[in-house]
Amino acid sequence: METTTLIWLIPLPPVLAFFLIVLFTNKSKALSHTIGVGAAALSFIGSMVVFVRALGVEHLGEHPFESAINWLPTGDTWFRIGVLIDPLGAAVLFFVAITIFMIFLYSIGYHNYGQPAGDHDVKGLPPHGATIEEHGHKHVVPSVEPMYSRFFAFLGLFAFGMYTLVVSDNLLTLFVGWEIMGLCSYLLIGFWYGKPSARDAAVKAFMTTRIGDVFMLLGIAFLYSATGTLTFREIFTEETLHRLASTPAWFGMTASGLIALLLFIGTVGKSAQWPLHVWLPDAMEGPTPVSAMIHAATMVSAGVYAVLRMFPLLTADYGEHGLTVTMSIVAFIGAFTALFAATIAVAQNDIKRVLAYSTISQLGYMIAALGIGAYVAAAFHLITHAFFKALLFLGSGSVIHGMEHGVLHTGNHHVDPQDMYNMGGLRKKMPITFWTFLIGGFALSGFPLVTAGFWSKDEILADAFGHGHWAVFITLAIAAFLTAFYTMRQITLTFLGEPRTEEARHAQETPWTMTTPLIVLSFFAVTYGWVGIPEHFPLLGGLVPNWFHEFVGHTLPEVREAPEFNWIPLLTSLVVALGGLALGYFTYRNVKSVSEDKFQIPLLKNKYYFDEAYNFLFVKPAYWFAENVVYKFLDKRVIDGILHAFGPSTQGFGSALRNYVDLPIINRLIGDGSANATYWFGGKLRVIQTGRIQQYLMLALVTFIVIGAALFFFVLA
Amino acid sequence: MVPLSWYLVFAAALFSIGMFGVLSRRNAVAILLGIELMLNSVNINLAAFWRYGDVRLMAGQVFAIIVFAVAAAEVAVGLALVISVYRSRNTVIADEIDLMKW
Numbered sequence: 001m002e003t004t005t006l007i008w009l010i011p012l013p014p015v016l017a018f019f020l021i022v023l024f025t026n027k028s029k030a031l032s033h034t035i036g037v038g039a040a041a042l043s044f045i046g047s048m049v050v051f052v053r054a055l056g057v058e059h060l061g062e063h064p065f066e067s068a069i070n071w072l073p074t075g076d077t078w079f080r081i082g083v084l085i086d087p088l089g090a091a092v093l094f095f096v097a098i099t100i101f102m103i104f105l106y107s108i109g110y111h112n113y114g115q116p117a118g119d120h121d122v123k124g125l126p127p128h129g130a131t132i133e134e135h136g137h138k139h140v141v142p143s144v145e146p147m148y149s150r151f152f153a154f155l156g157l158f159a160f161g162m163y164t165l166v167v168s169d170n171l172l173t174l175f176v177g178w179e180i181m182g183l184c185s186y187l188l189i190g191f192w193y194g195k196p197s198a199r200d201a202a203v204k205a206f207m208t209t210r211i212g213d214v215f216m217l218l219g220i221a222f223l224y225s226a227t228g229t230l231t232f233r234e235i236f237t238e239e240t241l242h243r244l245a246s247t248p249a250w251f252g253m254t255a256s257g258l259i260a261l262l263l264f265i266g267t268v269g270k271s272a273q274w275p276l277h278v279w280l281p282d283a284m285e286g287p288t289p290v291s292a293m294i295h296a297a298t299m300v301s302a303g304v305y306a307v308l309r310m311f312p313l314l315t316a317d318y319g320e321h322g323l324t325v326t327m328s329i330v331a332f333i334g335a336f337t338a339l340f341a342a343t344i345a346v347a348q349n350d351i352k353r354v355l356a357y358s359t360i361s362q363l364g365y366m367i368a369a370l371g372i373g374a375y376v377a378a379a380f381h382l383i384t385h386a387f388f389k390a391l392l393f394l395g396s397g398s399v400i401h402g403m404e405h406g407v408l409h410t411g412n413h414h415v416d417p418q419d420m421y422n423m424g425g426l427r428k429k430m431p432i433t434f435w436t437f438l439i440g441g442f443a444l445s446g447f448p449l450v451t452a453g454f455w456s457k458d459e460i461l462a463d464a465f466g467h468g469h470w471a472v473f474i475t476l477a478i479a480a481f482l483t484a485f486y487t488m489r490q491i492t493l494t495f496l497g498e499p500r501t502e503e504a505r506h507a508q509e510t511p512w513t514m515t516t517p518l519i520v521l522s523f524f525a526v527t528y529g530w531v532g533i534p535e536h537f538p539l540l541g542g543l544v545p546n547w548f549h550e551f552v553g554h555t556l557p558e559v560r561e562a563p564e565f566n567w568i569p570l571l572t573s574l575v576v577a578l579g580g581l582a583l584g585y586f587t588y589r590n591v592k593s594v595s596e597d598k599f600q601i602p603l604l605k606n607k608y609y610f611d612e613a614y615n616f617l618f619v620k621p622a623y624w625f626a627e628n629v630v631y632k633f634l635d636k637r638v639i640d641g642i643l644h645a646f647g648p649s650t651q652g653f654g655s656a657l658r659n660y661v662d663l664p665i666i667n668r669l670i671g672d673g674s675a676n677a678t679y680w681f682g683g684k685l686r687v688i689q690t691g692r693i694q695q696y697l698m699l700a701l702v703t704f705i706v707i708g709a710a711l712f713f714f715v716l717a
Numbered sequence: 718m719v720p721l722s723w724y725l726v727f728a729a730a731l732f733s734i735g736m737f738g739v740l741s742r743r744n745a746v747a748i749l750l751g752i753e754l755m756l757n758s759v760n761i762n763l764a765a766f767w768r769y770g771d772v773r774l775m776a777g778q779v780f781a782i783i784v785f786a787v788a789a790a791e792v793a794v795g796l797a798l799v800i801s802v803y804r805s806r807n808t809v810i811a812d813e814i815d816l817m818k819w
């Protein structure tokens with residue numbers, strides 16, 4: 001098949017699966033997941049074929065796979081949409097396809113397929129477990145998710161959105177995919193809509209990202225009005241970029257800078273950057289595969305991907321004299337978020353929330369890298385992060401699943417299976433989960449040489465150092481240290497030591513559908529780093545070609561040279577990674593309960609009171625405004641007042657019409673009057689209607705004679 | 718030859734006698750008789766005008782024959798009605814046949 005045709009077809013299977021499941025196979029769990037996973041597999045195979053073919057093309061950057069069709073008539077021209085796979089697209093497609101497919105597979109086990117239906121499970125709440133009788137005694141086992149089919153339908157729609165975003169050759173369809181994912185994120189966070197917290201989290205996620213999306217749409221509109229096109233390769237011509245970069249806009253920014261900033265605000269919302277980061281930790285209310293797929297690997301990465309796509313625009317006016325205003329803002333937000341979220345992660349006890357803050361922090365890393373112009377490093381970290389963070393989330397889901405097993409066993413439902421202080425010693429109970437989680441955790445911490453996270457993080461640090469962005473470098477280094485620290489804290493609390501609760505003692509390894517994705521992803525969490533080893537790295541450099549830099553770097557017309565090798569960033573990254581890991585291990589090695597944890601600082605524990613502050617600054621005023629201004633004043637007084645005034649005034653007008661027009665004139669004069677007149681005439685005339693034919697004849701004769709006589713005398717005579 | 722006006726006077730007299738009969742008699746059969754007289758007075762007129770006009774044009778004669786036929790049919794229907802009314806109401810006096818009067 002033609003490669004471009006294949007690219008067009010990649011997003012199709014998941015959306016077909018969505019409609020098939022929703023419309024037809026909803027009743028059958030087996031059929032639904034077969035369709036869902038089958039569709040994910042088809043897209044996966046298609047993506048891999050495209051990826052392999054993309055590898056075989058020389059100068060893919062200049063001659064990407066592209067194809068476009070006329071879509072919307074705009075006056076006498078057409079708005080064209082199409083697909084584009086350039087090196088960046090191919091690399092992103094690769095990890096998106098793998099993680100989506102893995103997560104589909106994982107969901108089967110996560111939602112307890114094959115288990116009996118729950119004793120009193122209801123739709124909209126997580127399954128509570130089913131009692132079964134075996135060998136004469138009863139015990140409780142996990143029960144299957146009541147809305148199993150729906151989950152796969154939503155995942156399918158989500159996958160469609162992500163693939164659409166990746167293969168798009170223009171900002172508009174990218175935005176369409178972006179918004180489809182936003183919708184699915186909302187639907188899946190609120191998947192267990194019976195829980196008030198999940199409902200609130202879904203609404204929060206949707207509203208918060210909406211803020212970013214509005215700005216992004218503004219950016220798209222601005223871009224379209226400035227250039228008349230939204231197709232990437234038409235915008236990123238030298239001429240267009242130069243024109244945009246030399247058009248001044250507001251606040252010392254050029255038009256290109258302002259557009260890039262507006263688009264970047266969309267990313268701030270989607271990738272949960274400060275100050276719009278508040279939704280992502282709450283989004284952990286959703287099922288864990290959702291957290292892994294949407295809130296770690298794909299959707300939040302899409303924000304970074306969008307900035308990567310818009311990179312030529314971001315750097316259009318980047319010259320010799322330092323960073324532009326927009327780039328400085330991007331770098332600041334990224335670096336600040338990286339550090340800020342890492343500090344919060346240190347004090348969280350919910351296993352998924354730690355990962356959520358870690359995701360925010362790592363996305364901040366990428367954003368910071370883009371802000372200082374490190375395009376390839378950001379793309380590299382985007383991909384390695386997607387692998388190891390999806391792995392970590394799926395691992396945490398596996399842990400939670402194992403813990404839930406323990407909870408079902410003891411029957412004590414007050415034990416939170418997500419609280420790390422209820423865990424401990426799980427390495428013996430769940431060996432596969434432990435080892436894969438360890439790999440993911442080490443990759444996240446940037447454990448030297450073997451893990452992918454080390455290479456990508458090191459590249460960002462080296463770039464920041466090499467180009468003299470000291471503030472960014474130091475901030476990111478501290479963030480990396482904290483990352484290693486809280487990761488080790490998490491691993492230590494969860495897997496090492498002795499079980500702290502009876503539930504942890506009875507935890508169990510999860511089924512193969514859940515562990516297989518862990519193993520596959522941990523493979524990539526290690527090996528993917530090897531495709532991007534810098535050439536000048538001591539000993540290892542040059543053993544394996546720096547494929548990633550070569551390949552993805554050529555997406556742009558001009559590849560920025562990788563900075564010269566320097567020992568300082570390397571040593572820094574070694575020290576922070578190993579130091580953080582060691583400190584984490586030794587601090588939490590012997591911690592028995594949450595009261596012994598020295599880092600439960602209220603400020604960090606409560607996420608710097610951002611939720612409270614936003615509540616006070618935005619939510620409460622919005623409620624107040626809605627209650628007092630909109631409801632009580634506008635709606636009750638003004639609108640209802642107008643409506644209520646309409647009633648009486650219409651009634652008054654109506655009764656006036658009735659009393660002075662309808663009754664006297666229409667009814668009495670015209671209606672009754674004509675009837676009465678007819679009646680009166682009838683009464684008068686009926687006396688001549690005797691019914692005697694001879695009288696009629698007599699009358700006729702007389703009339704004839706009279707008329708005849710009259711004619712005779714007056715006409716003839 | 719007898720002048721045309723004689724025929725016309727005669728027909729007018731016959732017509733008036735017939736009309737008088739129709740207007741003054743109470744017996745339905747007598748009214749029918751009056752109608753026959755009026756029709757025949759018309760026939761006399763038709764025949765007279767034919768004879769004194771262009772003899773080759775047959776319309777007057779033909780018309781008279783049609784009137785005969787119509788008169789015969791009319792009498793047949795009229796008498797049948799009178800008999801029918803007599804059977805049900807036991808009278809042939811026109812004034813007394815007042816079922817449809819207000």
